[in-house]
Amino acid sequence: MKPLKIVLNDVSVNYGNIHALKKLNLTINDGDYIGIIGPNGGGKSTMMKSILGLIKPNSGEISYCGTTLRKSHIKMGYVPQISDINPMFPITVEEVVLMGRMEKAVKAFFKYSEEDKRAVAEVLDIVGLKEQKDRQISELSGGEFQKMIIARALTMKPDILLLDEPTAMVDVMSQRQIFNLIKKLSEDITIVLITHHVQMISKNVKKLIYLDKNIIAEGDPNEVYQYAYIRPVHKQIKRSIHQRGVKNV
Numbered sequence: 264m265k266p267l268k269i270v271l272n273d274v275s276v277n278y279g280n281i282h283a284l285k286k287l288n289l290t291i292n293d294g295d296y297i298g299i300i301g302p303n304g305g306g307k308s309t310m311m312k313s314i315l316g317l318i319k320p321n322s323g324e325i326s327y328c329g330t331t332l333r334k335s336h337i338k339m340g341y342v343p344q345i346s347d348i349n350p351m352f353p354i355t356v357e358e359v360v361l362m363g364r365m366e367k368a369v370k371a372f373f374k375y376s377e378e379d380k381r382a383v384a385e386v387l388d389i390v391g392l393k394e395q396k397d398r399q400i401s402e403l404s405g406g407e408f409q410k411m412i413i414a415r416a417l418t419m420k421p422d423i424l425l426l427d428e429p430t431a432m433v434d435v436m437s438q439r440q441i442f443n444l445i446k447k448l449s450e451d452i453t454i455v456l457i458t459h460h461v462q463m464i465s466k467n468v469k470k471l472i473y474l475d476k477n478i479i480a481e482g483d484p485n486e487v488y489q490y491a492y493i494r495p496v497h498k499q500i501k502r503s504i505h506q507r508g509v510k511n512v
């Protein structure tokens with residue numbers, strides 16, 4: 264397979280009269296580790312779902328190694344914002360992660376192979392849940408649950424991993440662990456990560472993008488962070504001081 268390259272060309276997505284993405288242009292290259300930040304409703308999840316082929320853009324196109332997603336054979340792992348797994352299901356960690364090995368069309372009498380089980384053991388080891396494989400998922404902490412969902416996305420050895428706010432529901436300690444895990448994974452897999460925890464990832468990612476329907480700022484994580492969050496606050500402070508009549512700020 265050619266080196267991974269996903270190109271979004273003038274991609275627009277509307278939901279009725281809501282414009283979620285407006286003529287978005289973005290290239291994801293092999294080995295990238297891109298952080299996506301931006302305001303609520305800025306189109307981050309929509310962009311990710313468009314890349315995954317779950318949403319069809321109203322206009323523009325997305326190419327995968329110069330062709331369509333299907334023809335490119337790119338394997339994409341996805342960690343959705345809201346998990347599709349009910350934490351109260353009577354099911355073990357291993358069984359959830361095995362689902363990542365399931366073929367799209369499950370045949371009658373489908374059985375996981377020994378190779379599937381080996382692959383699951385490998386990813387559980389990577390995410391630090393090896394010892395927890397037989398536990399019921401209802402017993403897991405929020406952080407462990409998220410690591411399990413990441414493990415599920417890794418079982419089919421994806422070329423690219425797309426994570427939509429994987430730390431939204433977990434405590435600060437688990438957030439750190441998960442971001443460290445993602446950083447480690449980024450040594451071998453192309454990663455696109457949506458998060459609101461900008462400070463935690465700005466040292467990890469190779470590139471940061473501030474998205475608000477379109478790319479507002481893109482590039483060096485520190486500079487994008489300053490541009491998106493520090494500068495507007497300074498401007499706001501300056502404006503309010505100016506309005507109060509204080510000079511020389």
Ligand SMILES: Nc1ncnc2c1ncn2[C@@H]1O[C@H](COP(=O)(O)OP(=O)(O)OP(=O)(O)O)[C@@H](O)[C@H]1O
Nearest residue numbers: 278281282283301302303304305306307308309310
């Ligand atoms: N299925 C849908 N139907 C209608 N409107 C939608 C749908 N999905 C998203 N939207 C709208 O599209 C816009 C972009 O939403 P999206 O979820 O992509 O933003 P986001 O940047 O991921 O937001 P957040 O940071 O809050 O998760 C929002 O105004 C949202 O309300």
